[in-house]
Amino acid sequence: xTNSETPPAPLIKVENLKVSYSIxxxxxxxxxxxxxxxxxxxxxxxxxxxxxxVGESGSGKTxxxxxxxxxxxxxxxxxxxxxxxxxxxxxxxxxxxxxxxxMIFQDPFNSLNPRMDIFKIVSEPLxxxxxxxxxxxxxxxxxxxxxxxxxxxxHMNRFPHEFSGGQRQRIGIARALAVEPEFIICDExxxxxxxxxxxxxxxxxxxxxKDFNLTLLFVAHDIAVVEYLSDRIMVMTRGKIVEQxxxxxVCEHPKxxxxxxxxASVPKF
Amino acid sequence: MSLLEVKxxxxxxxxxxxxxxxxxxxxxxxxxxxxxxxVGESGSGKTxxxxxxTRLLPPPPACKVSxxxxxxxxxxxxxxxxxLRKIRGRQIAYIFQEPSTSLNPVFTVGYQIAxxxxxxxxxxxxxREKVVESLREVGILEPQKRCDSYPxxxxxxxxxxxxxxxxxxxKPRLLVADEPTTALDVTIQKQIIDLLKSVRQKRRMxxxxxxxxxxxxxxxxxxxxxxxxxxxxxxxxxxxxxxNPRHPYTRALINCIPRLGARGRKLEPIDYDKL
Numbered sequence: 120x121t122n123s124e125t126p127p128a129p130l131i132k133v134e135n136l137k138v139s140y141s142i143x144x145x146x147x148x149x150x151x152x153x154x155x156x157x158x159x160x161x162x163x164x165x166x167x168x169x170x171x172x173v174g175e176s177g178s179g180k181t182x183x184x185x186x187x188x189x190x191x192x193x194x195x196x197x198x199x200x201x202x203x204x205x206x207x208x209x210x211x212x213x214x215x216x217x218x219x220x221x222m223i224f225q226d227p228f229n230s231l232n233p234r235m236d237i238f239k240i241v242s243e244p245l246x247x248x249x250x251x252x253x254x255x256x257x258x259x260x261x262x263x264x265x266x267x268x269x270x271x272x273x274h275m276n277r278f279p280h281e282f283s284g285g286q287r288q289r290i291g292i293a294r295a296l297a298v299e300p301e302f303i304i305c306d307e308x309x310x311x312x313x314x315x316x317x318x319x320x321x322x323x324x325x326x327x328x329k330d331f332n333l334t335l336l337f338v339a340h341d342i343a344v345v346e347y348l349s350d351r352i353m354v355m356t357r358g359k360i361v362e363q364x365x366x367x368x369v370c371e372h373p374k375x376x377x378x379x380x381x382x383a384s385v386p387k388f
Numbered sequence: 389m390s391l392l393e394v395k396x397x398x399x400x401x402x403x404x405x406x407x408x409x410x411x412x413x414x415x416x417x418x419x420x421x422x423x424x425x426x427v428g429e430s431g432s433g434k435t436x437x438x439x440x441x442t443r444l445l446p447p448p449p450a451c452k453v454s455x456x457x458x459x460x461x462x463x464x465x466x467x468x469x470x471x472l473r474k475i476r477g478r479q480i481a482y483i484f485q486e487p488s489t490s491l492n493p494v495f496t497v498g499y500q501i502a503x504x505x506x507x508x509x510x511x512x513x514x515x516r517e518k519v520v521e522s523l524r525e526v527g528i529l530e531p532q533k534r535c536d537s538y539p540x541x542x543x544x545x546x547x548x549x550x551x552x553x554x555x556x557x558x559k560p561r562l563l564v565a566d567e568p569t570t571a572l573d574v575t576i577q578k579q580i581i582d583l584l585k586s587v588r589q590k591r592r593m594x595x596x597x598x599x600x601x602x603x604x605x606x607x608x609x610x611x612x613x614x615x616x617x618x619x620x621x622x623x624x625x626x627x628x629x630x631x632n633p634r635h636p637y638t639r640a641l642i643n644c645i646p647r648l649g650a651r652g653r654k655l656e657p658i659d660y661d662k663l
Contacts, residue, residue, distance in 0.1 A: 175573045176544065284430070313429050313600045318644035319657040340573040347646040347655065370648055384578040385648050386603030388630050 128202035129163040130302060130334050131187065136160045137195030138182050156182045158358030159196070166301070169328060169335045171349030171366065173342050173381060179358040180338050184304040187336075188220050189213060200302075218248045221295035225307035227287030231279040238275040241265070241294045248298045264293040267330075269323060285316035292323065302334045309344060321348055342378075343385045346370045354378045389461070390417040391562060391594050392441070397455035399436050399445065410436050412618035413455070418562070423588060423595040425605040425626070427641070428615035429658075434598045437615070438564050441596075442476045443467075460561070478508045481560035485567035487547035491539040497523075497550045498535030501557050508558045522553040526583060545576035549583070556587060563588075566598040581607055602642050606630055614638045616663070637663050 138157040157179040164170050174180040185191040187198055189210075198206040205216055221244075224230035231240055241261045245252055252260070262272035268289040279287060288308060295303055305324065309317040325348060327333055339345050345352055346366050353363040354377065362375040373379045399411040411433040418424050428434045436445060443464060445451045457464040459479065464472070484490045492500060501519045505512055512518060516535070523531035526549040539547055548568065555563060565584065569577035585608055588595055597609055605612055605626055612629050614622040614637065622635040633639040640658040 175575045314602070315429050315600075315641060315644050315658045318646075318655040321646070321655055322657060340575075341646075342574070343646045343648045346648055381575060382648060384575045386577075386581075386601070386607070388603060388606040 128199070130166045130168075130201060131164040131336075132199040132202075133163070133183075133187070133196070134161050134199070135196040136183065136186060136193065136198065138179070138186050138191050139194045155358050156191075157186065160355070160358070160360050161196075162353055162360065162363065164302075164334060164336060166334055167328075167332050168351065169337055169349045171345035171352045172336060172338045172355060173340060173345050173352060174355035175340055175381075178355045180340075180355045181306055183355070184222070184306050184336055184338050187304060188217065188222060190222075218244075218298045219300055220302045220304065221298065221300040223288075223291050223295050223303060223305045223308045226311050227284055227291055228311070230291055231287055233279050236276055236278050237261075237265070237290055240279070240290060241275070241297055244294060244297045260297070261293075264296055265290075267296065267327070268293045269319075283316075284312050285319060288312065288316075288320055289323070292320075292327070296327070296331070299331075300333070302336070304336045304338070306338045307340065308337075310339065310341070317344070324348065341385070342370065342381045354381065391420045391422075391460055392418040392596075393456075393458045394437075394441075395456040395458075397437065397440065397457065398453070399433065399440060400452045402449055402452070410618055411440075414615070414618075414620045415455075416613055416620065416623070418594055418596060420561075421592045421594055422611070423597070423609045424611045424613060425597040425599060425609040426613045426615055427599055427602055427605065429600055429641070431617070432615040433618040434615050435566055438482075438566050438596065438598050441564065442480050442482075443472060444476075444482075474508075477504055477555075477560070478558050479560055480562045480564060481555035481558065483548070483551050483555050483563065483565045483568045486571050487544060487551050488539065488571075490551060491547060493539055496536050496538055497542065498537075501550070501554045504554055505557050518557065519553075522557040523550065525556065525587070526550070526553045527579075528553070544572055545579065548572060548576075548580055552580075552583065552587070556591070559591070560593065562594040562596065564596045564598070567600070568597075569604060570599070570601070577604065584608060601645070602630065603645055614641070 136157055137155060137159055139153045139155045142152050142154045160183055172180045182191045186193050193206050197204055200216055205213060238261050241264055242257045245257055261275050265272055265274055270286065270289055309320050312320060328335060337345060337348055349366045352366045352369040353360050356377045362369060362378050369378060370382060373382055395415045396413045397411055398413050400407055400409045426434045439445050440453050441457060445453060498519045501522060502515045505515050505518050519535055520531045523534055528534050528546060528549055542550065569580050572580065581604055597605065599605065609626055612626050613620055616637045622629060622638045629638060633642055643656045644658060646655060
């Protein structure tokens, strides 16, 4: 068969992605100006890879991640998932992909609903994507997930305020894992944490990648963290990817002046 | 004589039926024109130590502070509120972690800086000029214009610069910087560190840097104090502690920082059972 000769389609392929927001628009006045938060970005991610996306705040790295799961409005370009275009899909068609692509957010204090207990938080995605599950099955699954991320089964009856920042981030990770995703977008998952807790979460992500053959897009501003975890690094500034390559290559021989600046900013001792 | 001297400081927080000793009897001193870092994780008691220096903690019974804190020879603990106000901001100024929550969103940045100047220098005529000058000193472009900006119109890095301008406006002798760069990007963090470094040299001001990140102290501080669960576990010159940590906790804290070019070296989270 000729088909087997061609390499498999990358898990995620982004072509010339653009996200623009109007500026200066009022309630009635339509805006004349556009701000391109993401300005023509293209990349591919293969299955099982961890790709780091670095840049400072305002560089468009978070927006790029969010655009993939339709949390940011795509104004141009295409996004493919295993060769199928997902950027032009309607909400209903896109639903199955929401199961395959999950997200972990930056601030574990704002991304967990304070009124829900941990069982409710982690099982909520199951209510949507695994409708047939009984309550007992859900409890079992949530317990299993909590143990996977290094928490205890008995924690499911507690509320978010009873946990530390690092534990909350683990809960966020358990929620993302609940629907057995293939691809997880991690939006600055460790920037709000202490260095010691940061190390725990990084090691957890690394372990999960191995155990579940996950693919990760790791968005962060600290290139030292990104280098540690990623196979490949993409450097973004002002809405554009200015450099990409294998992690060690980008960090040891940066080509773009912006990458050099990022590396120079990492504290040395 | 040292500028600041803390002896056997204990801080206890009491709730309805439990009490927690956050700081368990620590002593340290800080010289004139010296820069010292207190490093520890969240919960180590470093922030409450910093806050106790000008009695910013809630009054008893919620929080009990014992021990002796003397600043320039005067005992802070026995001072009246009125005298304390002359120390706060004027002698000991603070920069806090999250600039967006420490600035008042409904006043312009210039107004908030002017407030401090008016309080401590009532005879000052050209307050606005002073404000503009202080903004210029911290590297804010077009300070005349930025003076009238509201906090939301500034980026995180600029807000932190404005906070530093506010702290420096009254020419304090000791600046307490509580996690000044934790909420910022690494590139901005570098800028803020460089700024603090140059201000310190120019002003000949003492600095107490509170942080959880060992990475940022070597550029800014001469001495470091490592705190763990309310105790000081190690103290010494920055270089010695960073390269030759003696206490296992210090070693663990240094080992869990990801460094560039150290791929393959496993990051080791702190194993608390061993400590």
